[in-house]
Amino acid sequence: MPSKENSGARIKVRVIPGGAKNQIVGVDQGVYRIKVAAQPVRGKANKTLKEFIARAVGVRKSDVEITAGERSRIKTVLIRGVDSDSVNRLLSSA
Template identity: 50%
Template sequence: MAKPKRRDLPDLSTYANSGAAISVRVTPKAAKDRIVVEDGVIRINVTAAPENGKANEAVRSILAAAMGVAPSKLTLKRGQTSRDKVFVYAS
């Protein structure tokens, strides 16, 4: 997976609060990596396949890039095998 370009991502820095839970809806095996925010719902498309946690890592990486934080600051709290996931930001 190529590292997402910052200019192609929405600004999600408002979610970078310690202990904040970020709910996302994921579409794996998409044509390209992108984030769309509609009506307060964050939808993330990643090209990675949902095998061995590859899609989860891709989602974590692109979400961290949009938030302007390191991927290691995001932890997958819920939704390991689901399309609906909750990440927690720890500063």
């Protein structure tokens, strides 16, 4: 689940690349499991993940930043401009 932060909300994500479409497939112990259609080649899966989260939460792509796990399937993502309650609600309905 999202943690509160002065500049926004921080979430943990497990990325599943190569999915049929971009979608949240569940939450396991506070970690969002998100399928992305892109493959993990030259940052394409990370870019797709950031675009998907930005669209789902209603912020600009530049407000979504991977702060840890750039080359891992488990990532920490900072979403600026929204609080953790809003992120949880919006991602739960995405």
